[in-house]
Amino acid sequence: MTDNTPALKITILGGGIAGLTTALAxxxxxxSTSPCPEITLYEIRPEPATIGGxxxxTPNALRLLSHLGALQEIRSFDYGADCSAVEVFDLYTGNKxxxxxxxxxxxxxxxxPPFKALRITRGEALEGVLAAIEKHSNIKLICGKKTxxxxxxxxxxxxxxxxGETAHSDILIGCDGIHSVTRLKHVEPSRKSVYSGICNAFGFAPRRMTSSSDQAYEETHFEISGMNFGRQGILLTSFHNSAKDSIYVGALMQMPEIASRDGWKAAGADAEKTRSDILKRYEGAALPLIKHVIEDAQDLYLWPVFTLSKGGKWATDRVMLIGDSAxxxxPQGESTGIVFEDGVLFARCLARWMEKSSGAPVKEAFDAYERLRRERIDIAFDESQSVVKTVQxxxxxxxxxxxxxIPWYLWWTKSYREKHFTEDVTTCELGY
Known part of the structure; x- marks a missing residue:
């Protein structure tokens, strides 16, 4: 590309955190030798969804959010709870x-630079990224658009x-999630999502006060985040704000498949049935707090975990899939950071293609991204399968x-996990 070349027009389908961070990247x-791309995001919902668990x-996720100017916004709002470690407990003894x-x-x-971790609601993370988006005039978000x-x-x-409206662009990036229209209508229609066999039931419990007169909060066995292993799943109990007055409750558990999406919606809407199921699954806990947070959890929501098969097609000549759509x-502890890495690495590959000004097709940038990314994603996919087995x-x-x-496994894999947490896709070699 040359200085007199018009700005590259990019369409992103999906106004969630994957699409927004990709636009920032x-x-x-x-x-600097080319006009800044004109980026338009289209979101199917009437406004960006701020619900979720x-x-x-993780450190790599925070490093990239800082690189993109979004972590600064999150910090300015005082969102999230700083997390030094995720602790693992036996549900029935309470032992760490x-x-x-x-x-x-x-x-x-x-x-x-060094980062620890941040436990934050999806909604607050999205709000921080949206605040960063507002500072860039080349990025436009349009909601209520179904492709x-x-x-x-x-x-x-x-x-x-x-x-009936239409949009034209030089390239399209599908950041529209597991049920991606970009994938199902264009890139690889035959690659449909499949139910993993596990569900996440989650809600937020106001922290109980003790019965003493000093109005102290009920003591927790975890510092910020605790994973409580039971015979019928894992119960995550975690603070998610600096006040520590609310506890996120997430029950990752094995559940039979429900045939239709409407069936899942109906099951998810019955919060009291979900609560009763969770109480039964995690009964016998050594610590009273476990029962309390399940009883007190508000707006309990049932979220079936769908996945895609390993591999698959990610791109055509002018359309690229990023994040869950690909x-x-x-969930295996790094999912959000992986999505941010996708966006930044893809942006760097596309920028290199723009810099070369060779007239080569943009598919060259797509191919370079896939060469760099496939192995990492394949490894993460294999690791994620152990989560399914753990929850069974x-x-x-x-x-x-x-x-x-578990203790042996976490010790054995510590250096391996830390390697991923310290990887920096903002500076790695692109190889083309």
């Missing part, structure tokens, strides 16, 4: 088995919406074996 890494933003630490050797965090058709040719990509997998129902003996293996 494309802006951040745009070469609480995610753990191990922890996955983000402290680093000197206690300041991992990577350069019904996608066509591409040598001139670009044309999208048709349900209201490689949705069961087990008898007394199976649980005993599991709780004995």
């Amino acid at each position: 494309l802006t951040k890494h745009a070469p 609480a995610v753990n933003l 088995l191990a922890e996955s630490s983000f402290r680093g050797k000197d206690g300041k965090g991992l990577g350069d 019904v058709d996608i066509k591409e040719d040598d001139s670009g990509v044309d999208i048709t919406f349900s209201d 490689h949705a997998m069961p 129902d087990a008898g007394w003996l199976g649980h005993k074996i599991k709780t004995n293996v």
